[in-house]
Amino acid sequence: MYRSLAETIKVIINGQPINEERKAILQPLIDFIQLKANSRQDINLNFICTHNSRRSHLAQVWAQVASMRANIPKVYCYSGGTEETELFPKVVETLIHQGFHIFSVANVDNPIYAIKYSDNALPIIGFSKKYDSPFNPASAFAAVMTCSQADSGCPFVAGAEKRIPIIFEDPKISDGTPEQAMVYAERSLQIAAEMCYVFSMIKG
Template sequence: MNNILNEKLESILSLEISEERKAVLQPLIEYIKSKREKEQAIRLNFICTHNSRRSQFSQIWAQTAADYFQLAAQCYSGGVEVTACNERTIASLERMGFIVSKHGHSNPIYFVLHTEDSRPINVFSKLYDDVINPHTGFATVMTCSHADENCPFIPGAEVRIPVRYEDPKAFDDTDQEAAMYDERSRQIASEMFYVFSRV
């Protein structure tokens, strides 16, 4: 991790996770453990409606946590509609210390790195079954209630695990915008690090 991200991680790892949230996360922990014990690939596809906020935070923090604990997991994200990764999401990731480069315009691809020499995490809005996402042998992790309720079947998924988060979109264009995006980012980070620490 780079220095800024390391500093942020210290405070993130000190966040308390409630017993209720630990229970929500337990099926994800069990899935990863099971795949690891069987020496099978660990693939996680995080899904929310627009693939622009919560699923992107989840993919990036889960991949970062997996790399931190040196677990060979591959983390993806997708949606049920294509929009663009929200610029507020990217701004929050930059405040956390990630190195981000932007490529393209209407639905840009962002390369997100946690160290200068790490493998880039490719971030852009796409459908859950986009060609770059896994089509068999993966866990679907539903990060929003709308997608969870309106997308009842994900082809190829071995399991479907709801890990829902509140949408920071509610604070767009308010004076709380940056703080609430960072709060959601930190929550997701703390939970993904908890998940991978338990494996």
């Protein structure tokens, strides 16, 4: 893992405690992962938000890193939306600032990024897509709903083995304000802390 990213995670672990209310919200995801780990099955997680532009990508990226850090094998993290837009540039900027190495794969209307947490690990591919894109798993996955609009507007996710709502406040509320960078950083760190907590609870 990149040193700057490891330092970010160290700060998170030491300074971002998870309260009991959030632990209860996260428990169904822990239970799903533990069940799959116990039976040595692939652990497919599809994080879903309306536009697949902010929270779902942050959750996908941090969950993948958290699983690696906790040495939980066979974890495959995806993201999708009820609509296809683009990975919001401030998310890319925030992740870079927090220690990831990110480079453009395709500079198109819906850009494609390679998001790396280590020189020798496969990159996480980041781009906006619908949750049922061929890029994502078609079955045997947990649909983790990261925004209330997607949770209420998408009552059925085809192929999902389990549906788990874990709602995060949208950092989009800060767009165009002086607080934007701070809000995006805070939301990213919150998601990172919660994903690290989830995987720290998995027993091998």
